Amino acid sequence: MSNVSETPEVRVRFCPSPTGTPHVGLIRTALFNWAFARHVGGKVVFRVEDTDAARDSEESYESLLEALRWLGLDWDEGPEVGGPHEPYRQSLRRSVHEDIAKRLFAADELYESFSTNDEVEARRRAAGQDPKLGYDNFDRDLTDEQKAAFRADGREPVLRLRMPDSDITWTDLVRGEITFKAGSTPDPVMVRANGVPLYPFVNPVDDALMGITHVLRGEDLLPSTPRQIGLYQALQRIGVTGFTPEFGHLPTVTGDGNKKLSKRDPQSNLFHYRDLGFLPEGLLNYLALLGWSIAEDNDIFSVEEMYAAFDIAKVSSNPARFDLKKAEAINGTHLRALPVEQFTSAALPYLAADGVLPAEPSAEQVAQLAAIAPLVQERLALLSEASDMVRFLFAAEESFTPEPASAAKALGPDAEPVLRAAIDSLQALDEWTTEAIQDALKTSLVDGLGLKPKKAFAPVRVAVTGRTVSPPLYESMELLGKDRSIGRLLRALGAA
RNA sequence: GGCGUGUUCGUCCAGUGGUCAGGACGUCGGAUUCUCACUCCGGAAACACGGGUUCGACUCCCGUACGCGCUGCCA
DSSP, X not given: OTTTTOOOOOEEEEOOOOOSSOBHHHHHHHHHHHHHHHHHTOEEEEOBOXXXXXXXXXXXXXXXXXXHHHHTOOOSBBTTTBOTTOOXXXXXXXXXXHHHHHHHHHTTSEEEEOOOHHHHHHHXXXXXXXXXXXXXXXXXXXXXXXXXXXXXXXXXXXXXXXXXXXXXXXXXXXXXXXXXXXXXXXXXXXXXXXXXXXXXXXXXXXHHHTTOOEEEEEGGGGGGHHHHXXXXXHHHHTTSOSOOOEEEEEOOEEOSSSSBOOSSSGGGBHHHHHHHTOOHHHHHHHHHTSSOOSBTTBOOOOHHHHHHHOOGGGOOOSOEEOOHHHHHHHHHHHHHHSOHHHHHHHHHHHHHHTTSSOSSOOHHHHHHHHHHHHHHHTTOSSGGGHHHHHHHHHSOGGGOOOOHHHHHHHSSTTHHHHHHHHHHHHHTOSSOXXXXXXXXXXXXXXXXXXXXXXXXXXXXXXXXXXXXXXXXXXXXXXXXOXXXXXXXXXXXXXXX
């Protein structure tokens, strides 16, 4: 304990492998790592574990970067920003790994193992044991003669880690003390016979080399921690690192069942939520709630507030189910809290994607959008819902048709006198304002025809906006303009 | 099978020996209202089970049940 005075800076890492699209569980892990580091002013290392040639892809790598950028989760070292431990793409670190493996082998921390799976299984059975117990450490003390005999047979050895013969215990940052009994983890393969180092080797080695102090990862990795610690101890003995990091195992994010949200499940795709119209801050807020809470009586917070308050020790150890409804509600409150200009520009790409507006709207369209934005902002939970709300405003008159379901509800034969009266009173207006429209409609329909407001306005609403659900009617009509509004009423009348 | 881990309203999170067990989403009812939404008010809704320890357990211990994860020369 001579070095106690030096308090190493906190360094966490986010080390996904680029297979498929970014998973919300993965992002939750990234978020917690990020918040943990930011809370204490530590560093975030982003390392890409692209050593599975069969499954990794460049597109997937790009989408990982895109996902983190979209969410605003930044990193201090890694792709595109560099850092003192380059390279940060694991596939480029092969020679480093081979060198460490060589040193570990020279120190007898790694040993040559020739056993085939069949042989291991046969020995387990012969001993009356369950073959599922795995490797039996048979090759630990092979003599040179035995090894030579295997080689003479044409067999090439894998390299296995000599696991410690003692219990392995650590204090998990989220779960407390965890112990695995000595002998419960068979000596794991670290390097293939063909010389390719494997994930269980390369991941801890890179963590050690990069000075990672805290490993926060999914609960599914918990059973692999003993071999990780075993490797770390060996690495310390040969002087590659001076310490073993702290571990914290985050609860699983589950889907509708209580099983881990599958990579295949569309619900697990981060971009699915962006497409639905989640705001980065809304999604992040919800993700933060999966295993953590900022306070007993508050669920709504910004990323800044999150990392300011984040405490890994307060993370729950229960699996958390992804609840879309709650996520939407959280997003809705972030959406409503946005300054209207920001809401408008956030909604624009969705409107363009739905063909409601061109990608480059005209000045007039921009003005119209700005005018209606405050009316729709408070009735959305997701940006993708904006299209149906405002489509009527931007639709060309020739192509405008009320939605069939809404028309069936409100534009039946009963609607005829209502529409007629509405048209008459509106045509008489010389001033086209919300107030004037409201007065005209109220006097002609409610007072004049003696209808209940609900009955009176439904046909007008559907005729003008095309839907039974719309932004406020009078304001909508004012924005639409007198000619277009009355034109739509006339056409509805013709169809009624 | 073995090892590990988990178990508070339908869901997520609080609660760390004495609370009418709290909040949020959802749900139900109501108010407001031109629809929807927002907002507001109110209701229903949980400590897996069994033993201990204790004057007293949701809280501590043990066991059972059930869930989940891992058990690869994938990552």
